[in-house]
Amino acid sequence: MAQRLPGGTDTRLGATWDEGTDLSTGQWQKLALARAFMRTKPLLLFLDEPTASLDAQTEHDLFAHYTAAGQASTACGAVTILVSHRFSTVRTADLIAVVDRGRLTELGDHQQLMAQGGVYAELYTLQARSYA
Incomplete structure (x- = not known):
């Protein structure tokens, strides 16, 4: 992405800067995710709708990375919190917390909550029917 910017990595990002370059929503999101991954072993990773503006391939690659990193970091007590409205995204989580109207209404893994x-x-x- 940086190589496509007018000043490469020296480009000022954001329309509020003189001669600043604005990015698309997806580009801003990729930049934020890249910053999050700069830390190789975070104890807490909080991701709020991290793939909302990404294409399907990038979303898949990102979740493959999350899964591998999450499995590797549980031994040291690291926690990843993922907020998502995409149920296919949270299906593999160890623990799913359902919040409805600001209240915790359900807690469990995918199988428990389906049961x-x-x-x-x-x-x-409802979401799964869209993909059938």
């Missing part, structure tokens, strides 16, 4: 038949199961099934 409960609550909001998670309803919304997961």
